[in-house]
Amino acid sequence: MARAIHELTDRQVKAAKERGRLSDGGLYLRVTPSPDNVSRAWPFMWMPKGGKRKEIGIGRILKFRFPMHAR
Structure with missing residues (x-):
């Protein structure tokens, strides 16, 4: 399967720490750092x-995982 143009990977989303926007083709990842954490929104x-x-x-991206039994 060919990779789409401007498709962000999971690794790129998690690694984004500088203020700005990253494009995913119409959808953007907005990164806003603060002294104690980094906020990411779509x-x-x-x-x-x-x-x-x-x-x-x-x-926005939250750090939350569903328990295994909830699937």
Whole structure:
């Protein structure tokens, strides 16, 4: 299977620590560092015809694992 253009890997997402945005093709990873941790969120951005850029957040990355019996 061919790798898609601009596809972020799990390793790239976990390693992102500098402020900024990484593109995953329309979907972005927004990285915001603070003194004690790094916040990562997934905004979706688009440009309506003749308009200004729109953005909607679809969630942030949490450090949470489901217990094995919950699957």
